[in-house]
Amino acid sequence: MPIRILIVDDHSVVRQGLQMFLALDPDIEVIGEASNGAEAVEFVKDEQPDVVLMDLLMPIMDGIEATKVIRSDFADTEVIALTSVLEDNAVVGAIRAGAIGYLLKDTEADDLVRAIKAAASGQVQLSPKAAERLMREIRAPESPEKLTDRETEVLRLLAEGKANKEIARELSISETTVKTHVSNILMKLNVPSRTQAALYAVRIGLVSEDSLGE
Amino acid sequence: MPIRILIVDDHSVVRQGLQMFLALDPDIEVIGEASNGAEAVEFVKDEQPDVVLMDLLMPIMDGIEATKVIRSDFADTEVIALTSVLEDNAVVGAIRAGAIGYLLKDTEADDLVRAIKAAASGQVQLSPKAAERLMREIRAPESPEKLTDRETEVLRLLAEGKANKEIARELSISETTVKTHVSNILMKLNVPSRTQAALYAVRIGLVSEDSLGE
DNA sequence: ATTCATATCCTTCAAAAGTAGGAGAGAGCA
DNA sequence: TGCTCTCTCCTACTTTTGAAGGATATGAAT
Numbered sequence: 001m002p003i004r005i006l007i008v009d010d011h012s013v014v015r016q017g018l019q020m021f022l023a024l025d026p027d028i029e030v031i032g033e034a035s036n037g038a039e040a041v042e043f044v045k046d047e048q049p050d051v052v053l054m055d056l057l058m059p060i061m062d063g064i065e066a067t068k069v070i071r072s073d074f075a076d077t078e079v080i081a082l083t084s085v086l087e088d089n090a091v092v093g094a095i096r097a098g099a100i101g102y103l104l105k106d107t108e109a110d111d112l113v114r115a116i117k118a119a120a121s122g123q124v125q126l127s128p129k130a131a132e133r134l135m136r137e138i139r140a141p142e143s144p145e146k147l148t149d150r151e152t153e154v155l156r157l158l159a160e161g162k163a164n165k166e167i168a169r170e171l172s173i174s175e176t177t178v179k180t181h182v183s184n185i186l187m188k189l190n191v192p193s194r195t196q197a198a199l200y201a202v203r204i205g206l207v208s209e210d211s212l213g214e
Numbered sequence: 215m216p217i218r219i220l221i222v223d224d225h226s227v228v229r230q231g232l233q234m235f236l237a238l239d240p241d242i243e244v245i246g247e248a249s250n251g252a253e254a255v256e257f258v259k260d261e262q263p264d265v266v267l268m269d270l271l272m273p274i275m276d277g278i279e280a281t282k283v284i285r286s287d288f289a290d291t292e293v294i295a296l297t298s299v300l301e302d303n304a305v306v307g308a309i310r311a312g313a314i315g316y317l318l319k320d321t322e323a324d325d326l327v328r329a330i331k332a333a334a335s336g337q338v339q340l341s342p343k344a345a346e347r348l349m350r351e352i353r354a355p356e357s358p359e360k361l362t363d364r365e366t367e368v369l370r371l372l373a374e375g376k377a378n379k380e381i382a383r384e385l386s387i388s389e390t391t392v393k394t395h396v397s398n399i400l401m402k403l404n405v406p407s408r409t410q411a412a413l414y415a416v417r418i419g420l421v422s423e424d425s426l427g428e
Numbered sequence: 429a430t431t432c433a434t435a436t437c438c439t440t441c442a443a444a445a446g447t448a449g450g451a452g453a454g455a456g457c458a
Numbered sequence: 459t460g461c462t463c464t465c466t467c468c469t470a471c472t473t474t475t476g477a478a479g480g481a482t483a484t485g486a487a488t
Contacts, residue, residue, distance in 0.1 A: 010320060011228075011318075011319040011320050012231075012319075012320055012321070012322060012323070013228055013231040013232055013235065013319045013320075013321070013326075014227055014228055014231055014319065015231070016230075016231040016234045016235060016323075017226075017227040017228055017229070017230035017231025017232070017233075017234065018227055018231070019234070020230045020231065020233070020234050021227065021230060035320075084225055104225075105225035105226075105227045105228065106224055106225045106226055106227075106249075107226070107227070108226060109226070109230075112227075148463085148464060148465085149464090150464075150465065150466095151464095158409075159413075160413075161405070161407060161409050161410035161413050163406070163407065163444075163445090164444075164445070165444085173465085173466070173467085174466080174467060174468090176466085176467055176468065176469090177465075177466055177467060179445075179446070179447090180465090180466080180467080181465090182445080182446075183445095183446060183447065183448095186446080191375070192377070192446095193375060193377065193445085193446090193474090194409055194445070194446090195372070195375045195408055195409045195412050196375035198409050198412065198413060199373075199374075199375050199412060199416070202413070202416055362433085362434065362435085363434090364434075364435065364436095365434095377474075377475090378474075378475075378476095379474085387435085387436070387437090388436080388437060388438090390436085390437055390438065390439090391435075391436055391437060393475075393476070393477095394435085394436080394437080395435085396475080396476075397475095397476060397477065397478095400476075400477095401477095406476095407444090407475085407476090408475075408476090
C-alpha cells in the first residue's frame with residue numbers, strides 16, 4: 001500500500017506544486033493538506049498519515065511547534081521539514097522537535113520522493129546544505145546559547161526598537177535590570193550591540209515584520 | 215493567442231505549483247522558467263514574454279533588480295511580483311522598480327489567472343495586503359523625507375548592525391561625518407534611535423534578510 | 429553671480445548603552 | 459540541606475550615540 005502523506009504549507013501555490021511532484025509516484029498518496037500547524041495536528045489526530053511534509057514558517061502555529069506536538073503524540077507519523085530559507089536555528093530546532101528530515105524547497109522531484117520513502121522507513125534525510133549547517137552547528141562552539149524566558153521577552157521589546165527605559169517601564173522592572181538582561185543577551189547571542197540583537201530577533205522571526213517600527 | 219508567461223522563482227516546487235495553476239486556463243501559456251534574476255533577464259531578452267511572474271527573494275540577482283532591468287529594457291513585458299508573506303513589505307520597492315502587480319503566494323488559482331490577464335492588458339493588480347501597505351505608505355502624513363544617496367548608503371551599513379566607527383572605516387570618512395549622516399537619517403525618518411532606523415531599513419527591504427547578522 | 433543641496437569635518441555636551449562585579453530572594457533539584 | 463538557575467537590583471565606570479551649532483568645498487541650478 002502507498003505511503004500516506006499530509007502536506008502542510010500556508011501557500012496554496014506550494015501545496016499545489018508538491019501535489020504535482022508527488023503525483024508522479026504510485027507509491028505515494030497525498031491524503032490531505034493543511035495551511036497551518038493547528039490544522040496539521042488536527043489532521044494527524046484523525047488520519048495518522050505516514051509522513052508529514054511540514055513548512056516551518058506559518059501563521060497560527062509554526063512548523064516547529066506542530067512538529068513537536070505530532071512527534072510526541074503520534075510516534076508513527078514521521079515529519080519532514082520543508083522550508084524555503086536555510087536558517088541555522090531552524091535546522092537545529094526542527095531536528096530537536098523530532099523532524100526526521102530537513103529539505104529545502106529547491107529540491108528536485110525525485111529527491112523529494114526519495115526522501116519521503118526514506119522517512120517512511122525511519123531513515124534520516126537532510127539536504128546537503130542543511131547537513132552542512134548542522135555539522136557546522138555541532139562543531140562550532142559559537143552556537144547561540146539559549147535565552148531565558150525573561151531575556152526573550154526583553155529581546156522582543158528591544159527588537160521593536162524600544163529603549164532600555166521604555167522596556168523597564170513596560171515590564172515594571174528597573175532600568176538597571178533591563179541593562180543586565182541586555183548584557184546577558186548580547187553575550188549569549190555573541191553580538192556587540194543591541195542593533196545586531198534586534199536584527200537577529202527579526203531574522204529568527206521573534207518579532208513579526210509587521211510590527212517593525214510601528 | 216495566449217498570454218505568454220515566464221515564471222521566475224528559485225524553488226522548483228513553487229515553479230511546479232504555478233505551472234499547475236496556470237495550466238487550468240487555455241488563454242495562458244507558460245513559455246519558460248528561470249531560477250534567478252540573471253536567467254530571467256536573459257530569457258526576456260530572447261523571448262519577450264507578455265508577463266513575468268517574479269519572486270523577489272532569489273540568489274544571483276534579486277527580483278527587484280531584475281524587475282528594474284526588464285522594465286527599463288523591455289517595456290512590453292509586464293512584471294508581477296509574487297512573494298511569500300515575509301517579504302510583503304518590499305511592495306514599494308517592487309512598484310518603484312516597475313512591477314505592475316504585487317501578489318502573495320497564498321493567492322488562489324483563479325485570482326492569479328485574473329491578475330495575469332489584467333497585467334497583460336496593462337492594469338495594475340495588488341493583493342489586498344499589498345494595497346494596504348501602499349496606501350499606508352502614501353497616506354502617512356509623516357511620510358519619511360527622502361534620503362540622499364550617501365545617507366542611504368550609511369543606513370544600509372547601519373542596518374547591518376555596524377557601529378559608526380565601522381561605517382566610517384568602510385566609507386573612508388570620519389566618524390564625525392558618519393554621526394552627522396546618522397543624525398540626519400534619524401531626523402528624516404522621524405525615529406529616535408539607530409535601532410529603529412535599522413528596523414525601518416529591514417522593513418522597506420533595503421537590506422535582504424539573508425544579510426542580517428551574518 | 430548667487431543660491432541651493434550635498435558632503436565633508438570640527439567641538440562641545442548630554443544621554444543612552446554596555447561592562448564589571450557585586451548581592452539577595454525564590455524555585456527547583458539532588 | 460546544599461546547589462544551581464533565574465530574576466531582581468545596585469554602584470562605578472567606559473564607550474557609543476546623538477544633538478547642537480558651527481565651518482568649508484563642490485557642483486548644479488537659476
